[in-house]
Amino acid sequence: MKRVALVILGLSFSCSTAWSDQLADIKSRGVLTCGVFGDLVPLGYQDPKTRSIVGLDVDVCAAIAEDLGVKLDLKTVSVDARIPSLETGRIDLMTASLAYTPVRAKQIDFSSAYMNVPVSVLVKKDSGIKSFADLAGKKVSANRGSTSEVFARQKLTNSEVVSFDNGPASYLALAQDKVQGMAMVKSAAVGFHNRSSGQTAFLDEALFWEHDCVGVKKGEPALLAAVNTSLDKLESSGRLQTIWDRWYGQSNEYQLPREKKVTPASEFE
Amino acid sequence: MTEILSQYGLLLLVGQFPDGPIGGLALTLLMSVAALLLAFPVAVAVAIARTSPIPAIRRAAAFYVTAVRGIPLLLIIFWAFFVLPLVTGVTSSPEITVICALVVYEGAYLGEAIRAALEALPKGQTDASRSLGMSYTATLRKVILPQALFNCLPSMMNQFVLIVKNTSLAYIIGAQEVTFSANSINAQLLTRPFEVYFILAAIYFILCYSLSRLSRVVENRVLRKRSRVTNQPITETPSLARVPS
Amino acid sequence: MNLHSLAVLADPNVQLLFLRGTLTTLELFFASAIAAYALGALLVVIRMSGWLPSAAVGAFVEYHRNVPSIVQIFVWYFGVPQILPQSWHTYANAHLSAFFFAVVALSLNAAAYISEDLRSGIRAVPTGQMEAARALGMSYLKAMRWVVVSQAVRGAAPALVNQALGLLKTTSLALAIGVKELMYVARQLDGETYATFPSYLTPTLIYLACTLTLMAIGSRVQQSTRFTR
Numbered sequence: 197m198k199r200v201a202l203v204i205l206g207l208s209f210s211c212s213t214a215w216s217d218q219l220a221d222i223k224s225r226g227v228l229t230c231g232v233f234g235d236l237v238p239l240g241y242q243d244p245k246t247r248s249i250v251g252l253d254v255d256v257c258a259a260i261a262e263d264l265g266v267k268l269d270l271k272t273v274s275v276d277a278r279i280p281s282l283e284t285g286r287i288d289l290m291t292a293s294l295a296y297t298p299v300r301a302k303q304i305d306f307s308s309a310y311m312n313v314p315v316s317v318l319v320k321k322d323s324g325i326k327s328f329a330d331l332a333g334k335k336v337s338a339n340r341g342s343t344s345e346v347f348a349r350q351k352l353t354n355s356e357v358v359s360f361d362n363g364p365a366s367y368l369a370l371a372q373d374k375v376q377g378m379a380m381v382k383s384a385a386v387g388f389h390n391r392s393s394g395q396t397a398f399l400d401e402a403l404f405w406e407h408d409c410v411g412v413k414k415g416e417p418a419l420l421a422a423v424n425t426s427l428d429k430l431e432s433s434g435r436l437q438t439i440w441d442r443w444y445g446q447s448n449e450y451q452l453p454r455e456k457k458v459t460p461a462s463e464f465e
Numbered sequence: 466m467t468e469i470l471s472q473y474g475l476l477l478l479v480g481q482f483p484d485g486p487i488g489g490l491a492l493t494l495l496m497s498v499a500a501l502l503l504a505f506p507v508a509v510a511v512a513i514a515r516t517s518p519i520p521a522i523r524r525a526a527a528f529y530v531t532a533v534r535g536i537p538l539l540l541i542i543f544w545a546f547f548v549l550p551l552v553t554g555v556t557s558s559p560e561i562t563v564i565c566a567l568v569v570y571e572g573a574y575l576g577e578a579i580r581a582a583l584e585a586l587p588k589g590q591t592d593a594s595r596s597l598g599m600s601y602t603a604t605l606r607k608v609i610l611p612q613a614l615f616n617c618l619p620s621m622m623n624q625f626v627l628i629v630k631n632t633s634l635a636y637i638i639g640a641q642e643v644t645f646s647a648n649s650i651n652a653q654l655l656t657r658p659f660e661v662y663f664i665l666a667a668i669y670f671i672l673c674y675s676l677s678r679l680s681r682v683v684e685n686r687v688l689r690k691r692s693r694v695t696n697q698p699i700t701e702t703p704s705l706a707r708v709p710s
Numbered sequence: 711m712n713l714h715s716l717a718v719l720a721d722p723n724v725q726l727l728f729l730r731g732t733l734t735t736l737e738l739f740f741a742s743a744i745a746a747y748a749l750g751a752l753l754v755v756i757r758m759s760g761w762l763p764s765a766a767v768g769a770f771v772e773y774h775r776n777v778p779s780i781v782q783i784f785v786w787y788f789g790v791p792q793i794l795p796q797s798w799h800t801y802a803n804a805h806l807s808a809f810f811f812a813v814v815a816l817s818l819n820a821a822a823y824i825s826e827d828l829r830s831g832i833r834a835v836p837t838g839q840m841e842a843a844r845a846l847g848m849s850y851l852k853a854m855r856w857v858v859v860s861q862a863v864r865g866a867a868p869a870l871v872n873q874a875l876g877l878l879k880t881t882s883l884a885l886a887i888g889v890k891e892l893m894y895v896a897r898q899l900d901g902e903t904y905a906t907f908p909s910y911l912t913p914t915l916i917y918l919a920c921t922l923t924l925m926a927i928g929s930r931v932q933q934s935t936r937f938t939r
Contacts, residue, residue: 234641235649242649244473247481272486274559274639276901280550286557299904337888341901349902358808358888359898361637364651368658368788369888373803391656534875535921537882539893540914547906626776633778637886644781659789666777666785673776 219419222288227267230257231287231411234272235362237387238443238450239293252443253291256310259435260289260410263426275341275362279303282413289423290411293381295343296464307410307423309464310436312456314402315344316382317352318367318389321397323376328401331355334376337366347403348379363388370396381406383444383452390449407464424460431458466660473650477668480641488641490668492560496642497629500564501621504571504628509614511576513605516583526576533573539634542566546638559640567628575624582617583609618687622680626673633669643668715905719912724899731895732916738812738881738891739920743874745817750824757829767825774822779815780883786815787887812884820877824870831866832858864935871928875921882917892916 222228232240232253240251249270261268273281273292281287282304296306317336319325325334332354338345340359349357358375360366367388370378378385382398389396410427412420430436437454444452470477480488487495514526533541545566546559557565586609594604636644647665651658718724757767774782791802835858843853863870885894892913900909 234639235645237653242476242481244476244653247476249481271558272639272641274637276547276897277559277639279904280547284550284555299902303904340897345898346902358890359894360888361886362648364648365788365886368651371656372788372791373800374808531922531925532918535918535925536914537879537893537917539882539885540910540917543893543896543910544914547900548910551906630776630778633780634883636780644778657792658784659792662781662785662789666773666781669777669781670773674772677776 217418218285218288218413218416219422222264222266222419225266227269228257228261228264229269229271229286229288230254230261231271231273231278231281231290231292232257233275233292235364236293236384238448239384240272240291252311252439253293255439255442256410256430256436257289257291259430259439260423260426263429264422275339278411282411285413288413288419292411293384293408294411295381295406296409296461297343297346298465301465303414305412305414305416305420306461307412307420308427308461309407309409309456309459310427310430311383311408311440312459313381313383313406313408313452315347315379315404315406316385316402317348317399318370318378318380318385318396319376319399320370320373321395325376325399327399328352331377335374336377336379337369337375338379339363339366342380343406344379344381344403351403352379379403383450386444386450386452405464407459409461427458466664469650469654469657469660469664473646476650477643477646477664480646486641489646490643490672492640493629493632493642496560496564496567496632496635496640497625500567500571500628500632501625503564504568504575505621507568507572508575508579509610511572512579512583512613515576515580518601530573530577533570538566538570538631539637541570542634542638545569559635559638560642562638563632563635563640567631570631571624571628574627575621578617578620578624579613582613582620585616586612616687616691619680619684622676622683626676626680629673629676630669715903716908718899718903718905719908727895727899728892728912728916731890731892731913734809734889735878735881735891735916736920738809738816738884738889739878741813742816742820742881743877745813746820746824746873746877747870749817749821750828753821753825754828754832757825758832771822771826774819779819779880780886782819783812783815783883783887787811808884808887808889812881812887812889816877816880816884819880820873823876824873827866827869827873828862831862831869834865835861867935868928868932871924871931875924875928878920878924879917 232249232251234249235241236251238251239253240249242248243250249272254270257270258268271281271287273287273290278290278292278294279300282290290304294300294306296309300306317328317331319331325331328351331352335356335358336348336352338348338357338359340361345357345359348355355377357379358369360369363380363384366378366380369375370388371392377399378388380388382402385398389398410423412423427436436458440454441447444450444454476489478489479491480486482488482491511526511530514522515530517523517526542563546562549555550557590608590612591604594608595601599607632642633644635642636648639645644665647661651661654661753767753770756762757764787808791799794802839857839861840853843857844850848856881891882893884891885897888894890898896909896913900906903909
């Protein structure tokens with residue numbers, strides 16, 4: 197009796213995994229669960245006045261949810277939790293500054309890139325550092341578990357890369373001269389740069405271009421296709437440009453131009 | 466410092482609540498209380514297993530306690546957060562993960578505190594109730610545990626202070642408790658880490674210091690009660706009165 | 711989960727990474743332990759001699775007991791340099807590493823606990839011992855050294871070894887300020903290779919090897935110092 201029950205349980209389990217389609221699930225639930233950061237200005241952070249999570253990543257996922265015709269449910273994630281939360285299905289879509297890397301692409305699927313930004317190195321203006329070569333023998337901070345950390349370690353072989361748990365800590369290390377450079381995606385680093393009252397400068401070279409995509413669990417082609425279609429629609433309707441301008445445009449402190457539009461994954465794979 | 470408090474005080478206290486998930490100091494306290502309540506039955510079980518008459522159970526419990534004592538709590542948290550989901554396929558929020566890790570951790574430490582209280586009871590108590598015909602479980606439940614648990618109330622409160630402090634590690638995996646709130650304030654102010662960390666340290670200090678004072682009050686009560694209990698027989702049979710502590 | 715990920719451990723670079731991490735952890739531990747025991751003893755002397763008001767030492771102890779270690783580490787690494795005078799500040803940031811600040815924070819924290827253990831060890835020695843030693847013509851210092859302290863240390867030995875165990879485990883928090891100890895390299899490896907299981911299994915085994923050694927030393931100490939009164 198027990199064995200029969202187990203077999204039935206096993207069968208129903210294998211069926212549900214074989215036939216489940218996350219897109220259909222989302223539509224039937226009427227809710228799209230998005231993973232975003234809770235501490236990264238201006239992509240996903242707590243607004244001190246309303247204390248709710250706001251940011252560019254939040255707006256992008258809200259626009260996708262709207263396009264799919266479902267409600268949005270936000271969950272904050274840490275840097276390291278992004279991929280496990282997708283794999284285990286706790287989160288449907290990851291819009292948490294998730295950059296494409298070949299290693300990550302083995303674990304999850306990536307949509308087209310909705311944001312393309314260079315990873316730059318921020319230095320103190322009076323340090324006399326002008327290029328990557330000047331950083332030889334010096335220390336560079338980066339966020340633990342981020343692509344900037346991995347690429348900085350690969351590209352700045354003569355520098356020592358020191359990682360910290362979050363952006364504020366990485367920047368504090370630079371501000372207090374504990375490190376001489378900070379490797380971070382420019383869109384995030386520009387916030388620190390602008391608040392340094394002119395004491396910092398970006399190096400001209402970029403460590404690499406980061407393509408931030410929507411992360412989707414592997415084996416969900418319908419969901420991935422729907423996300424890509426949504427992104428194309430949002431690009432052609434100008435919605436993505438509006439979202440960019442809201443967070444990075446001339447109207448606020450960043451004033452960062454949007455250098456590249458939505459880029460299909462095939463271009464950077 | 467006051468303007469940091471006036472602008473971000475609410476964020477430190479309750480996080481995004483009620484517009485979003487609860488965070489800040491309120492989450493720290495919620496996580497601590499949940500961890501203590503859930504760890505308590507585990508700890509009692511561990512303590513009983515450690516003093517069990519069956520050698521295999523004693524050894525298994527000793528292995529668990531030694532392993533937990535030998536690993537940093539941060540590593541237990543990483544196991545629960547990064548490795549367990551890969552093995553079991555079940556994933557949970559950072560808050561739940563930290564509570565689980567604390568239950569595993571405190572199950573061992575609180576368990577040892579309870580075991581010490583169990584072993585501190587005079588052996589005669591067990592012998593007497595067993596010779597009155599009570600079973601092993603009845604002896605534990607009606608005679609030994611009530612006294613031992615009462616006697617180790619102060620060490621339980623000390624463990625609670627430890628739990629509160631240990632929830633600070635949750636920020637490393639992204640739970641939005643009070644240390645995380647302090648970090649997100651740093652993200653917005655950028656250049657005033659000393660003030661922000663000073664406020665954070667003060668919050669923990671006020672909370673934990675009051676709890677430790679409270680535990681001293683409880684300790685005195687327990688000692689007084691115990692001495693009253695043990696003082697009575699002293700007049701009659703002084704040789705039975707000594708209770709090792 | 712696939713066990714193929716264990717293959718990363720065969721990579722000599724990964725082995726070197728863990729070796730360096732282990733060495734850093736041990737360096738952190740020994741540097742902090744030496745400083746902590748010395749400072750802990752000094753605190754007891756200060757408190758008993760009355761050079762400083764006892765409340766000052768008491769406040770030092772209570773701060774370290776009631777604030778999480780990770781917050782103490784942040785305060786030392788990011789906070790304190792900000793309030794130093796500019797010239798010191800520049801010197802501190804140019805010459806003092808994260809390792810240094812981690813040792814300061816860890817050893818001050820452990821010293822607070824150690825001083826309390828030593829103090830209760832001394833309290834446990836009956837006052838009659840001191841009186842007897844003085845009556846036999848020993849000077850105060852001699853009586854302290856040969857009669858009170860020797861017994862107090864023996865009595866406190868198990869607790870003192872326990873503090874070493876706690877200190878070794880607390881060194882793992884130094885990753886938060888970029889000290890490349892065992893936890894730091896574990897996270898780095900996990901981030902670079904996604905070989906999650908071996909990334910955390912290796913430090914677990916290394917920590918267990920170190921802490922079990924300490925526990926064994928602890929139980930030896932406990933046996934050799936057991937004395938009847």
